[in-house]
Amino acid sequence: DTEVTQTPKHLVMGMTNKKSLKCEQHMGHRAMYWYKQKAKKPPELMFVYSYEKLSINESVPSRFSPECPNSSLLNLHLHALQPEDSALYLCASSQGTSGSVSYEQYFGPGTRLTVT
Amino acid sequence: GQNIDQPTEMTATEGAIVQINCTYQTSGFNGLFWYQQHAGEAPTFLSYNVLDGLEEKGRFSSFLSRSKGYSYLLLKELQMKDSASYLCGDAGNMLTFGGGTRLMVKP
Numbered sequence: 001d002t003e004v005t006q007t008p009k010h011l012v013m014g015m016t017n018k019k020s021l022k023c024e025q026h027m028g029h030r031a032m033y034w035y036k037q038k039a040k041k042p043p044e045l046m047f048v049y050s051y052e053k054l055s056i057n058e059s060v061p062s063r064f065s066p067e068c069p070n071s072s073l074l075n076l077h078l079h080a081l082q083p084e085d086s087a088l089y090l091c092a093s094s095q096g097t098s099g100s101v102s103y104e105q106y107f108g109p110g111t112r113l114t115v116t
Numbered sequence: 117g118q119n120i121d122q123p124t125e126m127t128a129t130e131g132a133i134v135q136i137n138c139t140y141q142t143s144g145f146n147g148l149f150w151y152q153q154h155a156g157e158a159p160t161f162l163s164y165n166v167l168d169g170l171e172e173k174g175r176f177s178s179f180l181s182r183s184k185g186y187s188y189l190l191l192k193e194l195q196m197k198d199s200a201s202y203l204c205g206d207a208g209n210m211l212t213f214g215g216g217t218r219l220m221v222k223p
Contacts, residue, residue: 042203042213043159090158105211107158
């Protein structure tokens with residue numbers, strides 16, 4: 001199984017809502033990532049979990065809260081988002097991070113988020 | 117920090133060869149990735165270079181010169197399905213992408 005799955009595929013939420021994005025992989029990868037991608041822009045890294053511990057937080061606002069319940073699952077909890085947070089949220093996984101080396105990453109199809 | 121530059125758009129003809137360049141400046145180099153991303157889809161891994169030289173994978177090849185901070189992706193025998201964005205990425209404890217090059221392949 002070389003697939004990263006993400007749910008939901010699409011999400012529309014109001015600025016006062018609380019929602020969660022989910023990501024799952026069964027490749028035995030020990031590093032998982034959240035990216036945000038705006039239209040016609042490259043993905044921007046938000047969070048990195050390595051061996052289920054948050055290793056990198058790229059100064060993301062606290063209205064985004066990641067969670068890694070186990071090595072196969074990654075969640076992104078959303079609360080009090082702004083319309084400018086509307087984007088494609090991509091999850092990825094890789095075999096692991098060793099020192100400062102990043103391995104080949106497998107991306108999920110993404111969740112298209114619209115904040116109204 | 118990292119600074120990665122690549123052309124915004126390129127156009128090429130089906131069956132031709134196209135070279136997409138990428139220049140980078142990074143405080144610590146751990147290799148360079150190339151990803152392909154079709155519109156509305158997730159990025160998919162193409163290649164990884166950490167040593168100087170050319171790596172060939174079928175119709176796609178990637179080249180790296182560490183002394184020049186330069187890489188390119190070479191696509192041969194272009195097909196219409198190669199129309200996509202090509203993202204040059206700096207490997208490290210994170211993956212920092214350049215702005216991406218949108219390649220349009222015309223008949």
